[in-house]
Amino acid sequence: MTKILMTGVTGICSPNPILDELLTSLSGYIGGAVLHRFSQRPDFNSFDIRVIVRSAEKGEKIKALYSNVSPAVGSHSDIPFISKEASEVDVVIAMADCDDVSAVTGTLQGLKKRFQDTGKKPIFINTSGTGVLSDDAAGMYASETIWDDADPEQMASLKPSQPHRPVDSKIVAADEEDYVNTYIILPCTIWAIAKGPLFDQGISNKKSEQIPALIRASLDRGQAGTVGLGKNIWHNIEIHELAELYSIxxxxxxxxxxxGQGREGYYFGANEEHTLYQVGQGISDTLHKLDKGKGEPTTFTKEEIDRYFNGSSYLGSNSRCRPTRSKALGWAPKLTTNDMIASIYPETELIIELGASAKSDINSEGCGFQAYLLESLRV
Known part of the structure; x- marks a missing residue:
């Protein structure tokens, strides 16, 4: 029987820095999609699942959805708590705050104890993000640097000061200590309104991060905007195709x-590329159709960057990657940049329906509910 701890089903997983602070009400976007994908596996009914949440109410809702799930209340930032939980499982799939050093410290402490108790190395699959590749382009140029997840030397050259790097480095170091096998999934710009019962019932948040942040700001100013000239490039991936990578x-x-594991265990969750200006143009077209804005995308002023993004030009950075290792597993995402641009319309409709202004949404969101899913898989 393999026991699994899955974190972030109803908690924030933010692969994009800065937006950790801005959009932390996006509870469980990745984690909810991954749990939904696991629930569709033919072996799902063999899982004995324990969900650890800050919200007992959400825990009860999950329990009502899945008969093999039982909730418990706790926080992933509580080192003794998460250490104890991790010490009782064989696999941890972490999808909560990817910059929380306390969470990874407690998790690794628990997994080391698991190894000491059993003599068998546990597995740690962590969620980071391609924000670790970001630069300071501020929308003014497209970088020619493309990072390859199958190039361990290139990945090792990332500066310690890069976003997510403190957590990622601790995980790779733990693998080198030889008490745990580690794997890191790095999503890029994730898009689409997530589907499934966890989202329909409000247990996990159905919205992504980067594009909705731009939509809210554009709605507030009555015109689509970009950071700088919007020439910077990111990769993108649809949320449920990303969830498939976790299952694979x-x-x-x-x-x-x-x-590959450890320093050879990076897996980019990415498919096609887009420029920030393409997203801005998609938002502009949508605002026209909905009679919510006019004109072509324009550059956010310094005052607007301060107001909407806490003074950060992060959305104008480059983050280009090649998911060689991920696709070698047999992962084959199909949805394209054109599909992502088409998704802006329903995303905007949802944001308007929810009725939250850009300023109040961004500035009021703090770390939301954190969750952990404990499973026992009969093998």
Missing amino acids: LFDAVHSSNKP
Whole structure:
């Protein structure tokens, strides 16, 4: 029986720095999608699941959805708590705050104890983000640097000061200490309104981060905007295609043909590329159709950057990557940049329906509910 701890089902997973602070009400966007994907696996009914949440109410809702789920209340930032939980499982899939050093410290302490108690190395699949690749372009140029997840030397060259790097480095170091097998999934710009019962019932948040932040700001100013000239480039991935990568990697680490781990265990969750200006143009077209704005995308002023993004030009950074290792697992995302641009219209409709202004949404959001999913998988 393999026990699994899955974090972030109803808690924030933010692969994009700065937006950690701005958009932390996006509870469980990735985690909810991954749990939904696991619930569709033919072996799901063999799981004995324990969900640890800050909100007992959400825990009860999850329990009502899945008969093999039982809730408990706790926080992933509580080192003794998460250490104890991790010490009782064979696999941790972490999808909560990817910059929380306390969370990863407690998790690794628990996994080390698990190894000491059992003599068997546990598995740690962590969620980071391609924000670790970001630069300071501020929308003024497209970088020619493309990072490849199958190039461990290139990945090791990332500066310690890069976003997410303190957590990622601790995880890789733990693998080198040889008490845990570690794998890091790095999503890029995630898009689409997430579907499934967890989202329909308000347990997990259905909205992404980067594009809705731009939509809210554009609605507030009555015109689509970009950071700088919007020439910077990011990759993108649809939320449920990203969730599929977690399921595929989970199977791979349990197969006889083990995938790369540790310093060779980075997996980009990415498909096609887009410029920030393309997103701005998509928002502009949508605002026209909804009679909510006019004109072509314009550059956010310094005052607007301060108002909407806490003074950060992060959305104008470059983050280009090549998911060689991810696709070698058999992961084959199909949805394109054109699909992402088409998704802006329903995203905007949802934001208007929810009725939250850009300023109040961004500035009022703090770290939301954090959650952990404890599973026992009969194998």
